[in-house]
Amino acid sequence: MTLTTIRTAAASSLAAAGLLLTLAACSTPAATQQTPSATPSPATAAASAAEPCPGVKVIIESGSLKQSAADKSVCVPVDAPTAASKVLDEAKVKTEGTTQYPTELVCRVNGVPAADFDITHKGGTYREDCSKMPAAFAYWSLWTKPASGDWAYAQEGLATLQVSPGQSLELLFQVDGEPAAPAA
Helix, strand or coil, X not given: CCHHHHHHHHHHHHHHHHHHHHHXXXXXXXXXXXXXXXCCCCCCCECCCCCCCCCEEEEEECHHHCCHHHCEEEEECCCCCEEHHHHHHHCCCCEEXXXXXXXXXCCEECCXXXXXXCEEECCEEECCCCCCCCCCCEEEXXXXXXXXXXXXXXXXXXXCCEECCCXXXXXXXXXXXXXXXXCC
């Protein structure tokens, strides 16, 4: 056996051992895996974008508004399709519609934007009174993301939108079209 053959065999063995250790580190023994309950339970502690969520990850981002009182990221355990409005309730996210559209639209999230807050936009400043349709240049947008995929603008409102385990749900405030989509 030559020295080159021995080195190649040793390198192959080390690579295989490294791969096995990596795979072992990524897997969790069955006895310690968490199984989500059939009924959503209170949202778990704040979750970063990189942490896995056994249910629906809820992200609230004030975006261009620069009023961060509403910003948060939490995981809400679910094991079946669930109404987005119920998932937000479990995440302790309070949404407010408008007088004209009380459940169809989102005007405020956890009180943001406040009624006395000046929203700066290309045309000047604006204050949201939540009476009719929010301004086309300053509003909360609703986004969904599958476990592996890209963000998509929601085609339904909170009352009818169903989200499933592994998905993410984001309310993002946009001013003059910025940010154009969720960051992660």
